Amino acid sequence: MSYDLLIIGGGPAGLSAGLYASRANLKNLILEKGDAGGQIASTSEVDNYPGSIKNATGPTLSMRMKEQCVEFGSEFKKEEFIDLKKDGKIFKVKTDKDEYEAKTVIIATGADPKEIGCKGEREYRGMGVSYCATCDGFFFRDLTVAVVGGGDSALEEGMFLTKFAKKVYIIHRRDELRAVKSIQDKAFANNKIEFVFDSVVEEIKGDGVVNGITVKNVKTGELTDMAVDGVFVYVGYKPNSAKFRDFVELDETGFIIGTEEMTTTTAGLFVAGDIRKKMLKQVITAAADGAIASVSAEKYVAENFE
Known part of the structure; x- marks a missing residue:
């Protein structure tokens, strides 16, 4: 199966990326090994996300984000990412259940608190x-x-x-x-x-x-x-970046170094969310990263495939 954009990770960054990709008419797939939402899905209350409903919870906000993606056309599959390869301009992604091809990929696998x-x-x-x-x-x-x-x-x-x-x-x-x-x-x-x-x-x-x-x-x-x-x-975070080390630059603690446009050292490969080296790790910054990464991916596809 082939896509314009494949998003690895279904937290706020990945879901935001999917929403923006779908609205830009990019055929996209979000891969998430667990339930949508990432870390926020285990948060009982979310009061610091602008515009969220009163008494919003992590699971309800996550579900609404996922619903928006699906409503606009994102595909969502509950599969675990295994491996990434690049053949010319095309990325090949392997999961525990299937294999996919994509013109671009966004890494949004997050980081887990130790x-x-x-x-x-x-x-x-x-x-x-x-x-x-x-x-x-x-x-x-x-x-x-x-x-x-x-x-x-x-x-x-x-x-x-x-x-x-x-x-x-x-x-x-x-x-x-x-x-x-x-x-x-x-x-x-x-x-x-x-x-x-x-x-x-x-x-x-x-x-x-x-x-x-x-x-x-x-x-x-x-x-x-x-x-x-x-x-x-606060004993540190463990970024889920090990499977991408051949494609990106990592800092000394394993976070992926990306630009303000969410680009990495590999053309067509973008990064978003808590996996990225940045100052503030919050739902709002993850969502912003996802939107930027998706817009950058759209431009990359337009410049290289159309």
Whole structure:
């Protein structure tokens, strides 16, 4: 089967790309191994996407995005991407179920937040466990939260959370932070933040929603129970880029380096969403990436195939 555009990934970036491609009359296919929506599909509330309905949830917003794509002509298949090859100008894409050809391809496979790996983390994801303070910080107004991590993101997001939470514990496994000195100075000066060094979270507890954690001191082995209403995890992201490394340029952490037009080092291959190296990873920026990538793909097809 042959397409003008094949989109790998059905999160906000991929769905936005599909919508714009269909409106431009490009025959397009979106491949997604799971349900549409990517990370947002596991978010219980979405209040920071402009124009979303009141009390929108990740699943409802994702479903509407998918419906729009299909309404305008996108095809959607629940298949896992396996391999990418290029034969002349044509891309060949293999999944766990079929093989496809396309004039252009958009990589929108996203990045997964690294987990702590402790008991209760997955059980309470979206019910007090979060990986995005910008997304969920508002829901913890006047509550107590814990931030896990010691890098720039952990401290910056911890300081952001002090706008809402009455208390923020920053828990780090070492006795020194990894964040740059200027960020550390600001965090140490914030009277809402308390640091818990040489410690890891052993368990996240709750009763429907998070209400506490058990912290272990890595030097003494001592276990301490702490009452918190939320846990924000910032121990890094793992980009889903390994299968594309022969076609794109990656940064030191594995994110794909693309231009403002979403082009990569391979002609006809574009990138969009959280898989791309950029400052802010949000639904709105992913959707914007997808739109730009799709417009760039349309121009590429017009210049090279028509």
